[in-house]
Amino acid sequence: MIELMTISSMLCFTYKMITMSPLEDQKEMFLIVLLVLLCSTILITISAFSWRSHGQQKAFRLPQGDMGWPVLGETLPFLKPHPSTSIGDFMQQRISKHGKIFMSNLLGKPTVVSADAELNRFILQADSRLFEPGWSRSIGEVLGKHSILLQVGDAHKKMRSINLNFANNGKLKTPFLRDAYRIAAFVMSSWKNDSVVLGKYEARKLCFHMMAKNILSLEPGTPVTEKLRKEYEAFAKGVVSLPLNLPGTAYSKALKARSYILEVVWQCMEERLCRKKDVEEEDAKDDLLQWTLENSNYSEEQIGDLILGTFFGGYNTTSKAIALAIYFLGGCPKAVEQFEEHDRIVQGKRRGGNSELSCDDYKQMEFTQCVINETLRLGNIVPYIQRKASTHIKFKGYDIPQGCNVMAVLPAVHLDPSFFESPEQFNPWRWQSDHGIRRTNNFMAFGGGARLCPGAVLGRMEMAVFLHHLVINFNWELAEPDLPMAFPSLDFPKGLPIKVRLLSNPQVSM
Numbered sequence: 001m002i003e004l005m006t007i008s009s010m011l012c013f014t015y016k017m018i019t020m021s022p023l024e025d026q027k028e029m030f031l032i033v034l035l036v037l038l039c040s041t042i043l044i045t046i047s048a049f050s051w052r053s054h055g056q057q058k059a060f061r062l063p064q065g066d067m068g069w070p071v072l073g074e075t076l077p078f079l080k081p082h083p084s085t086s087i088g089d090f091m092q093q094r095i096s097k098h099g100k101i102f103m104s105n106l107l108g109k110p111t112v113v114s115a116d117a118e119l120n121r122f123i124l125q126a127d128s129r130l131f132e133p134g135w136s137r138s139i140g141e142v143l144g145k146h147s148i149l150l151q152v153g154d155a156h157k158k159m160r161s162i163n164l165n166f167a168n169n170g171k172l173k174t175p176f177l178r179d180a181y182r183i184a185a186f187v188m189s190s191w192k193n194d195s196v197v198l199g200k201y202e203a204r205k206l207c208f209h210m211m212a213k214n215i216l217s218l219e220p221g222t223p224v225t226e227k228l229r230k231e232y233e234a235f236a237k238g239v240v241s242l243p244l245n246l247p248g249t250a251y252s253k254a255l256k257a258r259s260y261i262l263e264v265v266w267q268c269m270e271e272r273l274c275r276k277k278d279v280e281e282e283d284a285k286d287d288l289l290q291w292t293l294e295n296s297n298y299s300e301e302q303i304g305d306l307i308l309g310t311f312f313g314g315y316n317t318t319s320k321a322i323a324l325a326i327y328f329l330g331g332c333p334k335a336v337e338q339f340e341e342h343d344r345i346v347q348g349k350r351r352g353g354n355s356e357l358s359c360d361d362y363k364q365m366e367f368t369q370c371v372i373n374e375t376l377r378l379g380n381i382v383p384y385i386q387r388k389a390s391t392h393i394k395f396k397g398y399d400i401p402q403g404c405n406v407m408a409v410l411p412a413v414h415l416d417p418s419f420f421e422s423p424e425q426f427n428p429w430r431w432q433s434d435h436g437i438r439r440t441n442n443f444m445a446f447g448g449g450a451r452l453c454p455g456a457v458l459g460r461m462e463m464a465v466f467l468h469h470l471v472i473n474f475n476w477e478l479a480e481p482d483l484p485m486a487f488p489s490l491d492f493p494k495g496l497p498i499k500v501r502l503l504s505n506p507q508v509s510m
């Protein structure tokens with residue numbers, strides 16, 4: 001299957017050829033390029049339509065749908081930005097026309113698109129023998145060919161167990177809580193009373209430093225950490241950009257940033273391996289890099305990709321979730337008023353003479369967990385999950401041919417009124433139940449099955465600690481209107497400017 005990557009590599013190659021040629025050859029070269037592009041357009045069109053004719057020959061029952069334009073398919077309308085609290089015109093129109101399961105040609109591939117809760121669950125929970133990762137090859141170039149997102153079978157299980165151990169290990173829970181508390185205080189200590197800060201960047205600072213500390217033992221504020229943070233921003237932007245490796249594009253900057261970050265990781269590795277021979281065991285660092293060095297036989301390359309992937313998973317998603325929570329709470333003062341649990345925790349600490357958050361304090365944050373669920377449901381940080389059918393699959397009478405891409409569109413379920421009443425409203429109370437926090441299998445913000453997010457517990461904890469600091473120390477309001485927009489990845493176009501006022505009696509010293 002010819003992918004978007006092939007198209008961009010071709011463009012990239014031809015761009016280089018033209019600019020490197022003497023002027024007189026450029027006209028001829030341009031004609032050749034046009035010819036190449038024309039041929040590739042025809043090829044891609046044929047390949048995009050082949051599912052349908054293949055289906056007819058074999059009497060497959062493919063879902064209804066349109067394949068759109070040659071090459072592009074329906075990619076442009078699909079990627080049209082829209083508020084992340086809605087499913088957007090593309091999904092709305094296709095669902096009305098074809099139903100909740102339909103066929104399209106997206107990101108260079110014929111794709112079965114699912115807005116159906118049952119099919120989404122099936123895609124996420126199915127045995128790995130049915131579906132394999134469906135990410136494009138360009139993702140592999142930025143995140144690395146050993147990235148967990150691209151691993152299958154035993155290789156995936158092994159890398160996943162390292163991630164699970166990192167994020168869920170009881171030994172690490174207390175350090176995580178302590179670090180999140182300290183780093184949230186560090187971030188907010190620079191907020192001046194009555195000033196405007198950009199919520200999006202403040203959230204990114206917390207999540208970056210959490211990852212840097214717990215993956216590589218890098219402390220916030222040092223020159224090495226700050227340089228790495230800048231490079232990481234470029235890296236994260238490029239992962240979700242058009243894969244055009246031309247000078248100045250986000251993608252090419254991400255590839256450069258990748259090399260820089262890997263250098264830092266490998267340098268840390270070398271230092272650890274040299275030091276191991278000289279120092280006592282107890283001086284060893286307690287982070288993901290150390291754990292992986294001691295408990296796996298991964299190569300330098302594999303460790304680099306594992307670390308980049310964990311960084312990416314933990315930084316990009318959680319920071320967006322925090323920004324979304326600030327945004328939704330800014331429009332829902334009633335929910336902020338109900339955050340009494342945070343005052344109770346602070347009062348308990350004063351009585352006990354202890355300033356750090358404990359696991360027991362964290363367990364008290366029940367309404368905060370409802371706010372977090374509602375933020376993730378309505379905000380839709382991960383808009384879709386892609387897989388490729390490893391075998392021929394039948395579902396609800398439809399055929400999904402082997403090799404066909406499938407896309408589980410998560411907001412389509414999160415915003416479906418048959419599962420969530422008045423889904424467009426931010427209503428954390430919908431998650432309350434008499435016995436704690438209400439669970440539903442239609443909530444898929446962390447994915448599901450064999451690839452269920454291994455950082456879900458950690459991500460929730462970071463969100464809760466950030467909100468804890470915010471509500472006990474500040475009043476805040478949106479300084480100007482801003483909206484979370486979906487595509488190419490969730491973003492606040494203005495950076496989420498919020499006006500912060502220090503409370504007259506801040507609850508903790510920052």
Ligand code: HEM
Pocket residue numbers: 148149160163167309310313314315317318321376381382385386444445446447448450451452453454455456458459460
């Ligand atoms: C609110 C925060 C977060 C959200 C909404 C989120 C969401 C998700 C989703 C939907 C997936 C499934 C992707 C798929 O099925 O292909 C996933 C996977 C993953 N997440 Fe998270 N995540 C969050 C926080 C974190 C954190 C803090 C970490 C770091 C420890 C992390 C690391 C990962 C990794 C490594 C995977 C790949 C798992 C695999 O393929 O087995 N995530 N995340």
